[in-house]
Amino acid sequence: MNINRTLPELTQDLQPRTFGLKGTIWTIGLCVVFLAGLVNYFFQLRDGLEITAMTDYVSWGIYISNFVFFVAVSLVGSLISAILKLSNAKWSIPLTRIAEIIAVACIMFAGLIIIVDMGRPDRIYYLFVHGRLQSPIVWDVIVVTTYLAISTLLLYIPLLPDFAILRDKMTGIPKWQHKLYSMLSLGWVGNAKQMRIMHKSIMGLSVIIIPIAFGIHTVTSWLFSTTLRGGWNSTNIGPYFIAGAFMVGAAAVIAVMYVVRRSYKLENYFTDDLFDKMAKLLVLLSLVYFYFNINEYLTPAFKMMEGERDLLESLFMGEFAPMFWTTQIVGMIIPIIVLLFKKGRKPLPLFIISLIVIVGAWFKRYLIVIPTLFYPYLPAIEQDGVPRTIEYAPTFAEWSITFGSLAGALLVITILLRYLPVVGIWEMAEYQGIVKEEE
Amino acid sequence: MENPKNDKSSRRDALKFGLASTVMAALTQVPTSLTAKPKESSGEKVRLLTPDGHLVEVDANDVVKVAWDAKEVATDDNRKRAREGIKGRKWVLVIDLARCKHALACQSSCNKHHHIPGDRQWLNVYTMQDAEHTEPYWMPKTCFHCDKPACVSVCPVDATFKRDDGIVLIDNERCIGCRFCMAACPYSTRVFNWGEPNDPPEVKAQAYDPEKGLPRKKGTVEKCDFCPDMLRNGKLPHCATACPNGVFFFGDQNEDTVTNGAETYRFSDMMKDKAGYRYLEDLGTEPRVYYLPAADRLVPYKESENLPPLRKESGSCGH
Incomplete structure (x- = not known):
């Protein structure tokens, strides 16, 4: 993947660019959705969680499933910038920046949406003052904040040389932007010692982030599997979550890469070959996820134990069956089949498939979190013992807050893609062996 | 002041x-x-x-x-006392299913004394049927105050806790409203204050006491508490007092005695003679609430239009 560009040319290609009409409309749209979510959150702060459709039976709703979704997507940072990097898959270098941006934005909003779900957000500091290590929620707080910190460093440290390049070479930008780059570059000069420290730090962080990444999603899965509920009571759930996370994360990177390539005209960097490789990676990850799905559903379905039977029947044939089979077939099996064909791995079809995978993954988290709560051991009854139908249809405010969080994450991604080089300039230069020419 | x-x-x-x-x-x-x-x-x-x-x-x-704020001082004292529990006691509840006639006096008394709004119950009476051809029966259910409480294990901030006297209590001044305990409890015991609580003014004016669970706090969890405020005064919980059929036998396991107010038994004899059991024993939560089987019932189960046997409806029951 040698693209034969000199450093000034690389800088010219990759330096941040102003948005056109489409980009501006997109950004304004995100702002509107985000602000609408914020307004509804203020209503929730005022009136309490009663503005949601949650009840004492369905006590966790789309805030929690959305949280699981955010954590899942954020895992891609570790996949691209750590796992692929350490395994010397050089083709993924142009994707590192995008993957880290997605990771930071998503883990940020994972943390925020979990606060949104709290009945008493004003007491959030109790987690630190009164936190008890035996609760999986405290484990989650620890790993999520650690992952946010390391992901931010993994985004920021490789940006130092780029900030220096933008500070020195980029012209025609507003003063504040120049100042910002200059400030963020921390006086980077790019001598051998600095480069050595940077490489060492990135390498070290890349190693550390893998167990942390596995940690965040495994602990997130334990929020469910440490309870005594049918459907969550599974030892398979950690790897099942991880596999699903890598799959949706890869799809997210592909989707962003496609949009960036189109809008910044970076066909030389995000080549058709790169799409093809990511597609193959997506197939592999989907197959692994498929395998864990069989484990997760086939063995309990074979036994149909009391306490799980009603849930499984509802997923396979009942109330949740349409959503379940759509996510399984359209969101997982069809993508695998399409991507097995070379034509399916071209950028546009791959982009569409990725979007389907992402939407499917969101609803899959809904199916993991919510239906279980419909089937408690003791049947739901009203006062006086009259049977009660358990229902959950998220309210407008709940949807608005959820979409607001999704828009917020996309907004962070958009802003970072607007003001940062979308591909590491120095990384590309180094990859081509032209770092020395600079000095 | x-x-x-x-x-x-x-x-x-x-x-x-x-x-x-x-x-x-x-x-x-x-x-x-x-x-x-x-x-x-x-x-x-x-x-x-x-x-x-x-x-x-x-x-x-x-x-x-x-x-x-004097209320704050009183609240602090109440919260401290609530964690200490009642010294030397080990509360236990035995529910005799053979006596239950579905009079629901337990529930209405509970609702009244705890000022429970209409959208929830601390005490439920279920209609149960263990298998297709077995006789249905009524099953009152309080919080089980488990010795291995799933809710307490998952609480991130020690808002719900297990006391030495066996009671599992909630401190609503500590609860952050994450509802992990509600997900963890296999008996759907816990209920949540989704909005601003609508307690009567005289309740609102009280200093908060975890042993009463009042006044309610928005965005926090609540549940049956075995009425520790009654126990402190040497009285039985409201459900036990209210039941016209003497279903609820409450007592101190240390003394090996339980009573429904009219009759008093040795707890160990009762378990032995009447084949006491605990609901969903295989979950390992070790409830402090025991059941006596619905054999030789006071009145036979009568199916009413409002209360179909739940086996047919939902399929999740049995022990």
């Missing part, structure tokens, strides 16, 4: 509590003020009543307020 936000009635309470706390404050503050940094005398004396009944006079400058 002058809080402009308080209305008149709570202000009166505040005065009552506030006087005591101010006295204590004054008595602890005076020596330190005198030794550490002697203040100028104001010439003005304040008369204060000490806890042991002496009227004393101190200089007005030496009176330092340590607590502004």
Whole structure:
């Protein structure tokens, strides 16, 4: 993947660019959705969680499933910038920046949406003052904040040389932007010692982030599997979550890469070959996820134990069956089949498939979190013992807050893609062996 | 003790509590003020009543307020006491299913005394059927106050806790509203204050007491608490007192005695003679609530239109 560009040319290609009409409309749209979510959150702060459709039976709703979704997507940072990097898959270098941006934005909003779900957000500091290590929620707080910190460093440290390049070479930008780059570059000069420290730090962080990444999603899965509920009571759930996370994360990177390539005209960097490789990676990850799905559903379905039977029947044939089979077939099996064909791995079809995978993954988290709560051991009854139908249809405010969080994450991604080089300039230069020419 | 936000009635309470706390404050503050940094005398004396009944006079400058809100002081005391539990006790409840006639007096008494709004119950009476051809029966269910409580294990902030006397209680001043305990409890015991609670004004005016679970707090969890405020006064929980059929036998396992108010049994004999069991024993939560099987019933189960056997409806029951 040698693209034969000199450093000034690389800088010219990759330096941040102003948005056109489409980009501006997109950004304004995100702002509107985000602000609408914020307004509804203020209503929730005022009136309490009663503005949601949650009840004492369905006590966790789309805030929690959305949280699981955010954590899942954020895992891609570790996949691209750590796992692929350490395994010397050089083709993924142009994707590192995008993957880290997605990771930071998503883990940020994972943390925020979990606060949104709290009945008493004003007491959030109790987690630190009164936190008890035996609760999986405290484990989650620890790993999520650690992952946010390391992901931010993994985004920021490789940006130092780029900030220096933008500070020195980029012209025609507003003063504040120049100042910002200059400030963020921390006086980077790019001598051998600095480069050595940077490489060492990135390498070290890349190693550390893998167990942390596995940690965040495994602990997130334990929020469910440490309870005594049918459907969550599974030892398979950690790897099942991880596999699903890598799959949706890869799809997210592909989707962003496609949009960036189109809008910044970076066909030389995000080549058709790169799409093809990511597609193959997506197939592999989907197959692994498929395998864990069989484990997760086939063995309990074979036994149909009391306490799980009603849930499984509802997923396979009942109330949740349409959503379940759509996510399984359209969101997982069809993508695998399409991507097995070379034509399916071209950028546009791959982009569409990725979007389907992402939407499917969101609803899959809904199916993991919510239906279980419909089937408690003791049947739901009203006062006086009259049977009660358990229902959950998220309210407008709940949807608005959820979409607001999704828009917020996309907004962070958009802003970072607007003001940062979308591909590491120095990384590309180094990859081509032209770092020395600079000095 | 002058809080402009308080209305008149709570202000009166505040005065009552506030006087005591101010006295204590004054008595602890005076020596330190005198030794550490002697203040100028104001010439003005304040008369204060000490806890042991002496009227004393101190200089007005030496009176330092340590607590502004008497309710807060009382709340702190209540919260501390609620964690300590009742010394030397090990509360246990035996529910005799053979006696239950589905009168629901337990539930209405519980709802009344705990001011429970209509959208929830602390005590439920289920219609159960263990298998297709077995006889249905009624099953009252309180919180099981498990010895291995799933809810307590998952609580991130120690808001729900297990006391030495066996009771699992909630401190609503600590609860952050994550609802992990609700997901973890396999018996759907816990309920949540989704909105601003609608307690009656006299309840709202009280200082918060975890042993009553009142006044309710928005965004926090609540549940059956075995009525520790009654137990402290040597009385039975409301459900036990209210039941016309004597279904609820409450007592102290340390004394090996349980009573429904009219009859008293040895707990161990009762378990042995009547084949006591615990609901969903295989979950390993070790409930403190035991059941006696619905054999030789006072009245046979009668199916009403409102209460179809739940086996047919939902399929999740049995032990």
